[in-house]
Amino acid sequence: MTLVKTLFASSALATLASGVAMADPALIYDLGGKFDKSFNEAAYNGAKRWTEETGGSYKELEMQSEAQREQALRRLAETGANPIVMTGFAFSDVLTKIAPDYPDTKFAIIDMVVDQPNVQSVVFTEEQGSYLAGVMAGVKSETDVVGFIGGMDIPLIHKFECGYAQGFKSIKPEGKVLINYTGTTPAAWNDPVKGSELAKAQKSQGADVIYAAAGGTGIGVLQAAADEGILSVGVDSNQNHLHPGQVLTSMVKRVDNAVYDAFLAGTDLEPGVKVMDLAAGGVGVAIDDNNQALITPDVQAALDDAAAKIQSGEIEVHDYMADSSCPVQ
Amino acid sequence: MDFDTIIQILDSAVRLMTPLLLACLAGLYSERSGVFDIGLEGKMLMAAFTAAAVAYATGNPWLGLLAGIAGSTALSLIHGLASITFMGNQLISGVAINFLASGMTVLLGQKIFGLGGRTPSLTEGGRFGEITLPFADTIREVPFIGPIYAELLSGHTALVYVAFACVPLTWWILSRTRFGLRLRAVGENPASVDTAGVSVTRLRFAAVAICGVLCGLAGAYLATGLSAGFVKEMTAGRGFIALAALIFAKWRPWSALFATFLFGLLEAIANRYPNLDLGVVTIPSMFMNALPYILTVIILAGFVGRAIPPRAGGEPYVKER
Numbered sequence: 001m002t003l004v005k006t007l008f009a010s011s012a013l014a015t016l017a018s019g020v021a022m023a024d025p026a027l028i029y030d031l032g033g034k035f036d037k038s039f040n041e042a043a044y045n046g047a048k049r050w051t052e053e054t055g056g057s058y059k060e061l062e063m064q065s066e067a068q069r070e071q072a073l074r075r076l077a078e079t080g081a082n083p084i085v086m087t088g089f090a091f092s093d094v095l096t097k098i099a100p101d102y103p104d105t106k107f108a109i110i111d112m113v114v115d116q117p118n119v120q121s122v123v124f125t126e127e128q129g130s131y132l133a134g135v136m137a138g139v140k141s142e143t144d145v146v147g148f149i150g151g152m153d154i155p156l157i158h159k160f161e162c163g164y165a166q167g168f169k170s171i172k173p174e175g176k177v178l179i180n181y182t183g184t185t186p187a188a189w190n191d192p193v194k195g196s197e198l199a200k201a202q203k204s205q206g207a208d209v210i211y212a213a214a215g216g217t218g219i220g221v222l223q224a225a226a227d228e229g230i231l232s233v234g235v236d237s238n239q240n241h242l243h244p245g246q247v248l249t250s251m252v253k254r255v256d257n258a259v260y261d262a263f264l265a266g267t268d269l270e271p272g273v274k275v276m277d278l279a280a281g282g283v284g285v286a287i288d289d290n291n292q293a294l295i296t297p298d299v300q301a302a303l304d305d306a307a308a309k310i311q312s313g314e315i316e317v318h319d320y321m322a323d324s325s326c327p328v329q
Numbered sequence: 330m331d332f333d334t335i336i337q338i339l340d341s342a343v344r345l346m347t348p349l350l351l352a353c354l355a356g357l358y359s360e361r362s363g364v365f366d367i368g369l370e371g372k373m374l375m376a377a378f379t380a381a382a383v384a385y386a387t388g389n390p391w392l393g394l395l396a397g398i399a400g401s402t403a404l405s406l407i408h409g410l411a412s413i414t415f416m417g418n419q420l421i422s423g424v425a426i427n428f429l430a431s432g433m434t435v436l437l438g439q440k441i442f443g444l445g446g447r448t449p450s451l452t453e454g455g456r457f458g459e460i461t462l463p464f465a466d467t468i469r470e471v472p473f474i475g476p477i478y479a480e481l482l483s484g485h486t487a488l489v490y491v492a493f494a495c496v497p498l499t500w501w502i503l504s505r506t507r508f509g510l511r512l513r514a515v516g517e518n519p520a521s522v523d524t525a526g527v528s529v530t531r532l533r534f535a536a537v538a539i540c541g542v543l544c545g546l547a548g549a550y551l552a553t554g555l556s557a558g559f560v561k562e563m564t565a566g567r568g569f570i571a572l573a574a575l576i577f578a579k580w581r582p583w584s585a586l587f588a589t590f591l592f593g594l595l596e597a598i599a600n601r602y603p604n605l606d607l608g609v610v611t612i613p614s615m616f617m618n619a620l621p622y623i624l625t626v627i628i629l630a631g632f633v634g635r636a637i638p639p640r641a642g643g644e645p646y647v648k649e650r
Contacts, residue, residue, distance in 0.1 A: 033435075033561060035445020180603050184615055191565040192556040193348075194600070197341055201600045204337045216447070216560045223450065223557045242450065 025050075025263045026059040026081035028072060030088030031186050032215045034062050038236040039215065039255060043087045043110070045237075046256030050263040058263065066186070069094045077102040083120075083269045085262050086110065087255065089156055095119065106269040108262040110255060111156060113273055120269050122258045124276045126156075127163030127317045128310050129251040129283030130211070133233045134167020135306045136249055136285065137209040139299045140231060141168075144175040147202035149195060149221050151214035152188040153181040155321050160213040160235070160251070162326035163317050169328045170315075171302060178202045182217050192220025199224035199232075209233065209248060222247060231294070240290040248294055250286040257281070279311045332473075336480050338597045343485065344555060346593025347492045348373065348547040348564075352571035353578065353585045354495050355543035361503065361580055362536030363516035363641040365419040368408055368426030369544055370568025376401035376548025378434040381448040381559035382441065384455040390553045393455070394488075397552070398545030404430060405541025406534075413533045416645035427568075435561045446561040448552075457486035457554040486554040488546055495543065499582040512536055516639035519646040529646045547571075573625040579636045592621045 027047050029040040047058055059081050061072050073094055076084050083106035086095070092112040099107055099116040106118055113121040137146045146168055150157040165177045180198045182188035195217035199210050203225075210225050211233040212218035218235060219242070225232035226243040234240065234250035258276060262269055276282020285303065287295055295303075309315040318327050352369045359366040379400030384393025404426050411422040435446035442448055462483035469479040503509035511532055515522045519529045551567075552559045574592055578584035598605065599617035628636050 033445050035439075035443075035447060037444075037447070041445075180600065181614070183618065187562065187565045190560055190562045192558075192560050192563055193551055194565065194596075196556055197345060197597075198600050201337070201341060201597075204334075205601075216563075219447075219450070219558070219560060220556045 024057060024059055024081055025266065026061070026076045026084045027259060028076070028084065028086040028091070029060070029062045030086070030090060031063050031066075032088075032189050034060075036189075036215050037219065037239060037242070038234075039253070040087055042237045042253065042255035043085070043259045046259030047263060049256065050260050054264070056263075066090075070098065073098050074101075077105050082106055082267050083108055083262055083265070085259055087259075088112075089154070106267060106271070108258075108269060110258055116271075118271055120262065120271050121273045122262075122276060123273060124253050124255075124258075124282050125278060125317070125319070126160050126251070126253060126283060127166070127319050128278040129253065129285065130160045130163030130213075131167035131170075131310065131315075131317045132278075132285045132303060132306055133211055133249060133251045134164040134169075135171055135302050136167075136295075136299050137164070137211065137231075137233065138168040138171025138175065139296075139302050140248060140294070141172065141175065141209050143206045143208045144172050145178065145206035145208065146175065147178040147199070147205075147207035147210035148180070149198050149202070149210060149212045149214055149218070150179070150181045151183075151217050152186060153184050155324060157181070157213050158324075158326070159320040160211075162320040162328075164211050165326065165328045166317055167306065170306070176206075178205055178207050182214055189215035189217060191217050192223070195220030196224035196227075200228065203228045203230055211235070211251070213251075234286075238286040238288065240286055240288055244290040245293060247291060249291055252284055252286045254282050254284075278307065333476065334601075336476050338594070338601055340481050340484075341597040341600065342590065342593040343481065343489065344593075345596050346589045347485075347489045348551050348555075348567055349571045349574055349589040349592055350586060351488075351492050351495065351543050351547035351550065352568055353574045353589050354492075354499050354582065355540040355547065356572055356575045357499065357578075357580055357582060357585060358512070358536045358543070359540040360575065360642055361516045361639055362512050362533045363519060363639055363644070363646070364409070364412055364533055364537055365423065365643045366408065366537075366540060367420060367423035367569075367572060368404065368430075369540075369571055370564055370566065371423075371427035371430030372401040372404045372541060372544035373548040373551065373568050374427075374434055374562070374564045375404050375430040376545040377552035377563055378438060378448070378548075378559045380545075380549035381451065381552035382438070384553045385448050385451055385558070388452070388454045390451075390455055390457045390549075393553050394546070394549045397549035398542050401545035401548055402538060402541030405537050405544070409534050409537040412645060413530055413537070416647065419643055419645075431562065434559070438559065438561070446559075448559040451553060451557040455553065456557050457488060457550075459484045460487055460490070486550070488550040488554050491546060492550075493586075496582050496586045503582065508535075513639075515646075516641055519641050520649070523646070523648060529648075533646075544568075570621055573621055576636050576638075577621075577625050577628050579628075580639065591624075595620050 085108045089112040108120040209231045212221035226246040231248040239250045376397035380393040380397030383396035411417040412419040438446040465479040465483040574588040578588040599614040603614045605612040
């Protein structure tokens with residue numbers, strides 16, 4: 001009995017202590033790593049902006065292996081972090097399991113829908129952003145062949161591929177999209193050598209614009225495209241600066257905004273599904289000083305046209321994840 | 330599939346096989362001397378990082394190459410210290426080296442460049458440029474031979490030619506020199522070498538050091554030849570494929586050339602044709618990527634000849650008292 005009492009008291013104390021330290025939000029990066037120049041880095045930038053603007057502090061954690069997910073999530077929840085934001089679809093199973101155990105903690109997951117009362121699921125309409133990238137590639141392509149290089153072969157990346165193909169076909173109905181995936185394991189996100197080799201293979205088949213949705217592997221794709229004198233399209237973060245004048249654009253996913261909003265909302269984070277689409281500024285194509293010269297008036301016109309039509313609903317870009325198939329090939 | 334396509338695929342295969350070949354030969358020296366080395370992956374990774382970091386800092390790929398060799402050799406010597414001097418388990422030491430390299434590269438990279446383990450992208454001067462062999466442009470137009478010479482043989486980085494030169498060199502060293510004979514003997518029967526008055530420890534350390542140098546070349550080629558900078562875990566399992574190739578090649582240099590070429594070719598084909606349509610069946614790229622491992626298992630299982638490792642491999646040599 002005494003033992004139970006002691007335990008009870010200490011756990012109450014722990015709760016109290018964590019209550020004091022509470023309200024620090026937390027961010028978990030997925031396997032790509034914090035500075036992948038892409039998806040996770042965008043999340044980091046959002047958190048950084050929040051820190052700069054509010055002066056608050058947050059906890060962060062980088063995943064090193066698949067096995068850590070549950071442990072990492074529980075650890076953060078135990079320490080009283082609230083809300084906990086995680087980047088990446090891979091957290092969905094773990095979060096579904098853990099969320100009910102911490103009803104007072106708010107979670108936000110990016111790129112996946114988890115149906116729990118204390119979880120906000122942030123999803124991006126990557127197909128819309130990729131569609132715009134496809135439109136630009138379609139106008140720019142002289143060979144009528146463009147390439148797509150995905151990282152790990154998963155439905156989410158097919159969503160990028162499918163949107164891109166639809167956009168390209170809307171400009172060049174007879175054109176051809178070459179499609180490669182780097183691999184089927186998480187190592188596929190970090191293999192720039194293979195990325196560059198895939199880009200060279202696509203170039204030799206006539207591709208003159210290559211879209212890389214492949215994390216760190218994409219760095220190799222962009223490099224090879226620049227070496228070979230063809231255009232590339234970056235992804236997630238703005239990657240135009242990596243090879244100025246040789247990256248046509250970047251399909252940006254404002255993961256930073258999603259993280260920033262979640263941090264700002266704090267414990268009042270609204271559960272449910274939050275769709276970050278083109279109209280909401282969640283996705284788009286990056287145009288800055290580095291690629292301004294490539295954006296000729298015809299590209300700009302096609303781009304504006306497509307963007308307006310998507311926002312008005314005139315063009316409905318098919319979402320691969322809705323039925324696991326793509327209307328165009 | 331026309332002639333140009335075949336040339337392009339072979340060209341890609343040559344690029345892809347080079348790191349495998351260098352790592353495979355590295356493993357060959359080490360294992361023929363009786364020191365198993367599953368740390369090839371880690372050594373390549375470390376070399377890739379140091380090469381990229383120094384090449385970025387100095388703008389000179391050759392200095393990067395030296396740094397790559399130094400980084401990889403340092404790990405080799407740790408392996409030697411653990412498994413030769415202290416007679417530790419060679420497999421465990423190898424695994425430790427893989428982990429050490431995986432962690433150290435990211436840690437150092439983050440500390441130095443603050444890019445999360447990545448090094449900044451190398452500019453033109455910091456990378457190995459492509460070497461155009463003499464007369465490549467003049468005979469390009471000659472049918473058949475022209476494209477083979479101009480596209481396939483010419484236009485690779487210096488390290489590719491170094492790698493290919495290492496094959497006959499290794500064969501010559503192992504089978505025509507006194508050092509090579511002793512090296513092979515120490516992997517088969519170290520006691521007899523010791524009886525002959527030759528230091529087993531010194532021979533094995535020499536082999537492990539050569540292994541480090543070759544892994545250094547492989548890593549530097551990945552970071553400063555094939556790509557432009559280091560990305561964490563960029564070796565992506567190539568060290569293990571090289572080990573598979575080594576078994577596939579039955580620990581022989583010329584067979585290593587063939588095995589790594591086969592593995593490179595399979596990858597190049599998988600890159601070119603994600604879904605290889607053979608008319609009757611369509612082979613997905615996953616199968617092509619898994620094929621090197623499947624082939625290795627078949628060889629190991631003894632279906633196609635037998636792969637017999639050096640007899641004293643994996644065992645530290647204890648001198649009789």
